[in-house]
Amino acid sequence: MIRDTLNRLVDVVTDRNRAVLVVMLLLTAGVAGGITQLQMQGSAQTDSDAFGDTQVAQKADYMSRHYGGEENRTANTTRSSVYVRTDGGNVLSKDSLVASLRYQRAVRDNESVAGALAGDGVLGVSNVVGKRAAGDPSAGLDAQIRALDGLSDREVRQLVADSLAEGSAALQLVPDSYEPGTASAESRRMVFEFETADGATNRAPAPPADAQRALYEAAQERSEAGYFTTGDHAAASYYRQQNADTAELILPAALLFILAVLGFAYRDLADVVVGFVGVVVSVLWMFGILGWLSIPAGMTAIIGPVLITGLSIDYGLHVFMRYREQRGADEGVRRPMGRALSSVGVAFVLVTVTAGVGFLANITSPMGVIRQLGVGITLGVVSALVVFTTLVPALKVSVDGLLERVGFDRRKPALGKGRYLRPVLGAGVAAARKAAPVVIVLAVVAGAGGAVAWTDIDRQAYQTSSDVAEWKTELPGPLAWEATDDPYYRHQQYVEDAYQSADRNRRMTMILVEGEVTDPAALDRVAAGVEDANGRDAVFERGGGAAVVSPLSVMRSVAATDREFAETLRAADTDGDGVPERDVEAVYAALYDAAPERASQVLERRGGEFRSLRVLVPVEQGLEVDDRAEAMHGIAATVEAGEALTATPVGQATFANAELGQMADGIVRTMLLALGVIGIVLAISYRLTEGSATLGALTVVPIGLVIGLVLGGMYLSGTPVTFVTALLMSLIVGLGVDYNIHVSDRFAQELDRGHAPVAALRNAVTGTGGALLGSTLTSGGAFGTLLLHVSPQIRAFGMLVVLGLSLSFVVSVFVFPSMLLIWARRVGASSLVEADSPGGTPSD
Incomplete structure (x- = not known):
C-alpha cells in the first residue's frame, strides 16, 4: 500500500x-x-524547573528565601560597568575623579539611563570620594563636583587613601593589583545598577539596551581619556570582524570542499x-x-x-x-x-x-x-x-x-561501481562472508569501550579561550584570520585579568552548611574550611589573605565594636582560638541581637532555632570555570568532614557544573528514548513494507555502536563534554540512522529480486555505499572546516559531527553487513535467503 x-x-x-x-x-x-x-533571536530561557532539581539549584533557592544580604536584595537589578584606564597615569587623581563625575552627569541626562537606574544607581571611586568631600553620604553629583573642586590635590589624595583602605567595600572598584590605602591606580570602574524588567526570568538579565548604548557612546567620546565599556555595543566591531573572518575562511573552505567532492562524486x-x-x-x-x-x-x-x-x-x-x-x-x-x-x-x-x-x-x-x-x-x-x-x-x-x-x-x-571503489566498499561484505560474528564482536567491544569512556571524558561547562593560533593568521591572502588586537578584545582580556566581577553572585561562592550547626564542632569545621580556602589559588586574595565571610569572621568583626557581644564570645571561647567551644546557640543569639543584618548573612534563624549557616568565599575570576568549581567543592568537603554536617557550594561555577552533569546524564536518557522510538518506527515500517519487523529493529542497532564509538572518539581527541556537545549528541542519532536505513532498505530490495544474501549485500553496499561515501565526504568535509574556527565551542561542535558522520559510514558499510548477513541466514524468509538456491543468484 x-x-x-x-x-x-x-x-x-x-x-x-x-x-x-x-x-x-x-x-x-x-x-x-x-x-x-523570521525572528532571528531565539529564546535562551531555561525552564524554571529545568535545573530546579539539582542540589545546587535547590540550595540556592533555599538561601534566597532564608538568608539576608546584598545578593538577595539585588535580585531584581543588573549591572553594567564603565572603566577608566590610563597606562602610566593615575586614575585616582583629582582631575580624573572630577571628570568621571561629569561623565556620570552627562549620561544621567539621557532618559534611557535615568529611567532605568535603580536607587542611587551608580557606584564609583569618584562617588565615594566625592561624598566624603561633601560630608554628606546623600550628596548629589553637582555637590560632589563642587566639593572636590574646592579641595587641593593633597587633600584629595588623603580622601582617596581613606576611602580605599584595607577592608573597604570600594576596593571592588579598583583592580586586584591595587595596594589598599594608596592614592594611585592604573584603572578603576564605575558600576551602574539598573532595574530589570518585570517578569524577567533569565538568570543573568542584560541591562537595558538603550542605557548600554548611552554608556558606550559617552565613553567613546572620552576614549582618549581611557574610558571604555565591555557591553554588547562595544563588542559589535569585534564580532563583526569574527563574522567576516568566518565568512572569508570557513564558508569558502566548506564550499570549495563540497564542490570538489561533488565534482568527484557526480x-x-x-x-x-x-x-x-x-x-x-x-x-x-x-x-x-x-x-x-x-x-x-x-x-x-x-x-x-x-x-x-x-x-x-x-x-x-x-x-x-x-x-x-x-x-x-x-x-x-x-x-x-x-x-x-x-x-x-x-x-x-x-x-x-x-x-x-x-x-x-x-x-x-x-x-x-x-x-x-x-x-x-x-x-x-x-x-x-x-x-x-x-x-x-x-x-x-x-x-x-x-x-x-x-x-x-x-x-x-x-559512484561505487568503479574498479577502485568497488573493492573498498565491498570489504565489509567480504569480512561478513568470512567472519561475521568476529566483526560484530569486535565492533561491540569497541563501542562498549567508548561508552565506558563516557565517565572519563573531560567535562567543561564553558570553553572560553578564543585566542587565534599563529598559523591561522599566516594563511595566504583573505584566508588568514585577523589577530585578536581589536580594542574590545584587549579591554575584555584586561578586565578579566585585573578585576573581580561586579556581579556579587559571580565573584562569591556561598557554601551552605546544614546539620548540627549549634554543635561546637560545626564551627571547628568552618574554621578548617576557611583555612583551606586561604591556601587555594581559586580563592581571591587581597592584602595577603582571602576575605572569606563566615559566622566566625562576623563574630570577630562585631566583637571589635560591641563590648557586650565581645564578652559573650570571650566566655564561650575557652581556649582562646577565636572559635566558641560552648554555648554556641547563645553566641548565635547574641550575635543576632548585636548585629541582626550582618548575622542574617551567615546564620539562618527560624522559629527561634538556628537551622543552617553559610560561608561566603571570594572567587578568583581569572581561572577556568571547572577549576573554580573543583576548588569550591574541595572547601565544602573540608567543612563537611564528619557525619553531622553537609556543605553545598553554590556559585556560578558550581551551578554550571551541576547543570552540565544533569544535562549530560539527561542526554543519555534522551538518546536511549530516541533509539527506542526509532526502533519501534522502523520495526512497524519494515513490517509493512518488507514484511519483517526484525529487519527494522536490526537497522537501529548500529546507531548504538556509533554512539559508543563517538564517545570513544571524543575521549581520544580530547573533545570535552560541554553544554553544546551534550545537547547536540542526540543529533548523532538523527544523522547516523540515515546510513543504516539506506543499506538495509536496499538489501531488502535486492533480496526481493531473488539475490542470495551475499550478492544482495554486495549490490547494496557498492551501490548505496557509493552515495553514502559521497555524502560522508561532503558533509564531513563541510563540518570539518569548523575545526579552523577560533571558537572552541564551534570547533567542538564540528569535531562531534565529523566523528558522528564518519563513524556512521564506517559502521554501516563495514559492520552492518555482518549483522544483515546473520539476520538473513537465521531470521529472514528462507525463500529469499537460501544462499545455494538453484534459482537464486550465486552468492559469489
Whole structure:
C-alpha cells in the first residue's frame, strides 16, 4: 500500500515534470515569503524547573528565601560597568575623579539611563570620594563636583587613601593589583545598577539596551581619556570582524570542499547545479516555514543551514546515483528516474521520520534555544524530503531531456561501481562472508569501550579561550584570520585579568552548611574550611589573605565594636582560638541581637532555632570555570568532614557544573528514548513494507555502536563534554540512522529480486555505499572546516559531527553487513535467503 501510493506520486513527478516544476516554484515563492517574518533571536530561557532539581539549584533557592544580604536584595537589578584606564597615569587623581563625575552627569541626562537606574544607581571611586568631600553620604553629583573642586590635590589624595583602605567595600572598584590605602591606580570602574524588567526570568538579565548604548557612546567620546565599556555595543566591531573572518575562511573552505567532492562524486556539472538548487530551496523552505509559524530561528540560523545542506546533498546523491544505476543503454530519462525514486522513496520517508525523531528528542531539553533548534532542524528535514522527491527529480528529468535533445549523452556511472571503489566498499561484505560474528564482536567491544569512556571524558561547562593560533593568521591572502588586537578584545582580556566581577553572585561562592550547626564542632569545621580556602589559588586574595565571610569572621568583626557581644564570645571561647567551644546557640543569639543584618548573612534563624549557616568565599575570576568549581567543592568537603554536617557550594561555577552533569546524564536518557522510538518506527515500517519487523529493529542497532564509538572518539581527541556537545549528541542519532536505513532498505530490495544474501549485500553496499561515501565526504568535509574556527565551542561542535558522520559510514558499510548477513541466514524468509538456491543468484 505504501509503495503503491509512492509509485503514483512518482509517476506524477516524472511524467508531468514541467507542471511539477511550476507548482513547486510557486510554492517555494510562497513559503520563502515567510523569511520576511523570521525572528532571528531565539529564546535562551531555561525552564524554571529545568535545573530546579539539582542540589545546587535547590540550595540556592533555599538561601534566597532564608538568608539576608546584598545578593538577595539585588535580585531584581543588573549591572553594567564603565572603566577608566590610563597606562602610566593615575586614575585616582583629582582631575580624573572630577571628570568621571561629569561623565556620570552627562549620561544621567539621557532618559534611557535615568529611567532605568535603580536607587542611587551608580557606584564609583569618584562617588565615594566625592561624598566624603561633601560630608554628606546623600550628596548629589553637582555637590560632589563642587566639593572636590574646592579641595587641593593633597587633600584629595588623603580622601582617596581613606576611602580605599584595607577592608573597604570600594576596593571592588579598583583592580586586584591595587595596594589598599594608596592614592594611585592604573584603572578603576564605575558600576551602574539598573532595574530589570518585570517578569524577567533569565538568570543573568542584560541591562537595558538603550542605557548600554548611552554608556558606550559617552565613553567613546572620552576614549582618549581611557574610558571604555565591555557591553554588547562595544563588542559589535569585534564580532563583526569574527563574522567576516568566518565568512572569508570557513564558508569558502566548506564550499570549495563540497564542490570538489561533488565534482568527484557526480563528475557532471549539470548534476552539481541541479543538486545545489535543491539544497538552496530546502534551506529557504526551512526558514520560510519558521517565519510563517513564528518560531524564532535562534541557533537554527547558524547550525540549520549546515545540517540541512549535508542532508540535502545526501538525498541528492541517492537520487542521482540510483538513477544512474537504473538507466539502461537504450532508455530515456523518465522511466529510470521513476524506478530510482520508487526504490529510494521509502528509505527517504523513513530517514525523514527517524531523523525527525532524533532531532525532536531535543524538545525535552531544558533550554528554549535547543528546543527551537530541534523543531527548526526537523522542519528542514521535512523540507528536504519534499524538495528532493518532487522539485529535484522533475528538474533533473527536464535538464537531462533538454541536454540529450541537443546531443549530450547523460548516461553516467554510479559512484561505487568503479574498479577502485568497488573493492573498498565491498570489504565489509567480504569480512561478513568470512567472519561475521568476529566483526560484530569486535565492533561491540569497541563501542562498549567508548561508552565506558563516557565517565572519563573531560567535562567543561564553558570553553572560553578564543585566542587565534599563529598559523591561522599566516594563511595566504583573505584566508588568514585577523589577530585578536581589536580594542574590545584587549579591554575584555584586561578586565578579566585585573578585576573581580561586579556581579556579587559571580565573584562569591556561598557554601551552605546544614546539620548540627549549634554543635561546637560545626564551627571547628568552618574554621578548617576557611583555612583551606586561604591556601587555594581559586580563592581571591587581597592584602595577603582571602576575605572569606563566615559566622566566625562576623563574630570577630562585631566583637571589635560591641563590648557586650565581645564578652559573650570571650566566655564561650575557652581556649582562646577565636572559635566558641560552648554555648554556641547563645553566641548565635547574641550575635543576632548585636548585629541582626550582618548575622542574617551567615546564620539562618527560624522559629527561634538556628537551622543552617553559610560561608561566603571570594572567587578568583581569572581561572577556568571547572577549576573554580573543583576548588569550591574541595572547601565544602573540608567543612563537611564528619557525619553531622553537609556543605553545598553554590556559585556560578558550581551551578554550571551541576547543570552540565544533569544535562549530560539527561542526554543519555534522551538518546536511549530516541533509539527506542526509532526502533519501534522502523520495526512497524519494515513490517509493512518488507514484511519483517526484525529487519527494522536490526537497522537501529548500529546507531548504538556509533554512539559508543563517538564517545570513544571524543575521549581520544580530547573533545570535552560541554553544554553544546551534550545537547547536540542526540543529533548523532538523527544523522547516523540515515546510513543504516539506506543499506538495509536496499538489501531488502535486492533480496526481493531473488539475490542470495551475499550478492544482495554486495549490490547494496557498492551501490548505496557509493552515495553514502559521497555524502560522508561532503558533509564531513563541510563540518570539518569548523575545526579552523577560533571558537572552541564551534570547533567542538564540528569535531562531534565529523566523528558522528564518519563513524556512521564506517559502521554501516563495514559492520552492518555482518549483522544483515546473520539476520538473513537465521531470521529472514528462507525463500529469499537460501544462499545455494538453484534459482537464486550465486552468492559469489
